[in-house]
Amino acid sequence: MADDAALYAFARRFFEARRSVIREAGDAHLVVELSREADEALRYRPFYWSYVTSLGLSPTPLVRTYRFPGLRPTATPPALSMHEEVLTFGAPRLRRMLEAAVAFGRLSRAFEVPEEENRPPEAGSEAVPGGAHSPRGVLVPWLLLSFTVAYTAALRWERLVTYGVRLTDLALDEAFHARLAGRRLGPNPPPDRPILTPLFRFSAAVEKATAHLRARLQAEDRSWADAWIREGEAEKAKIARYYDALLRRSGDGAAPRRRRNRREGPARGSAPEPSARDERAARNGEPPEGPSGAVPKTPGATSRGQGADDPLAFRTALSEEKKRRLAEIDWAHTPAIDVTLEQAALLYLLDDGTRPAPAGGPPADEA
Template sequence: MNAKQIHRFVERYLEATGCTILEKSPAHFKVKLSPAADRELTNRPYYWSFVDRTGIEPETMTLLLVTDPAKYDAMNGADSAAAQGGRTEGRTEGGAAGATANAADAPKGDQSGAGDGAPSAQANAAPEQAGMAVLSRAFGLAPMNPGVRTPRDDLYFGSRRLEQIFAAARRGGRFVCLFQQPDERALHPYDSHPCTPWLGVNVKVGFVCDLKREEMHAFGVSLATGTVVEQFFDRLQGLRLTPRLPANVHITGASLSIRKAADLIEQALMRKLRACDYGWAAAANERLKEELAQLAHYYEPLIEAADDERKAEIAAQYEARKEEIRWQLKPRVTAEIVNAGLFHLTGLA
């Protein structure tokens, strides 16, 4: 993923989780996290357990998410240099002039009086400020410190924070329930259009030995008719989907259960896998036999020549090495459900 793709993905995640974007540029986001995003990204289980027990209003964190560090540093460096120059000039001119004017205008008596009274005024103000701070904390009125630094996270492919966002998006979008939004121009205000429920499943299939190849398969099953289609995700690409049931739409009855539909998808996947070429598995089995033969050629004479005390130890080591080689070279096919959902569609039956 390049910086632009990461930027678009992060923006979609922040909007989907209800975060408040305080600042935004092509290179960064300054964002106040929503409670859901804060739970996923900040690793504060004790704080959130306290919030859940007491029912108080949570205070979520503010993060600086930089999607293009080079561009952001260039922009921020130029702004900081300009601001620093202005502050330095203001302190030099204004500070010197103010100090000179105060020194010239103040009478000597006032200067000595001020010097004598300053410690007393500070001493009286300190307990009062401390008391106000205690009351503020007790009533939850303590103001935020404007000088608190916002934590910065550079987002690039492989970074810890981006991996957290990927994992949170996978967990949040693993199972969905969506409805097709019909064309409002074709709807009559007194008509109700039927929606047929479909079970859609994306399956990741792995062909594994000492090498690995993965494929993605998208299946859809109509819960009304039992029709199974492949490339179901491609059919969803051009549709407007919403998590709420649209107006003037009703859901048709389902004749299949979710379990039965899942069985149909499993059967379709098995038929597809049986038609695959498994020459790679035969080659992997040959390599496995060769490795086990070499291992036996090394360990079996060693075990026979060893004394009784060492024989058991060498035999255990031999078995461990055989299991390791089998795990590495034995051909196998794996299947994992990446995500799934119920899709209520008006165009498919």
């Protein structure tokens, strides 16, 4: 009976954590309107959500009834329906719920293991009220958040940023690793130690940390990004000069020559790739030349030299090729900063009397 009650509690917490709506919660059943997150995790409609997203349709939520046969209902349960399942240990749907919980679960919990309370303080020092040597020391909840900040330009480099947010007043500690130094953590709460209840939700602590990290990133030196953008602008100017020279030559009335003695010609409408000689000429403001010093031949001529190409199609192909290459340079030379939350942990630490480190400095007791 206790195991069945634990199964019921787990299922309810699972759906609430996935932002599903509990329409009805009986003693031995749950009527749940599944959120998209829960629907996808439990694989009810594997192709439905991709179909809805691609067509921009309004989704229809799925409502399911879950029965727990190991529990005895105190009231008459609702009538059986086709949209219901039985959740028991070993059921395939329960296995999927456990797999989804493991996949979504990124929060670990640990408690500080206090030192021996009977050990006297060192000579010449006084015990800190509420500290590690005091039996009155309380365990304070902290949320540890580790972010990976990735910078992308000509190269990509990453750094790890760790903050601690106290859940009793949302105080943020930038030097949280220093606060953890020398502390021993364990999975179980120590006996005879009061534990403070968090006064703020995890979402508020995450929002506080992300806002602080965003402000930090905005205040950083952006010279690396500006240099990468300038390099892209120089590359775009070089490519633009090359194609503009080709377009000027084709607009001066230079008749495109037929290709002779060639087994295959380029596809009709495709633009030629710039050669090193042409790019040097474009940088010097000179018109480009072909392999033999002539104007580049119009692509798309027939292999037997029967007829010439349309000059308008040639210019259109050059313009489209120019746009494509400029867009590629824009994409490649756009700097980016990506932030990913790597780990979160709920830590209960003994209150040692130190205050969180102020922004940009050491902890207050070390200043």
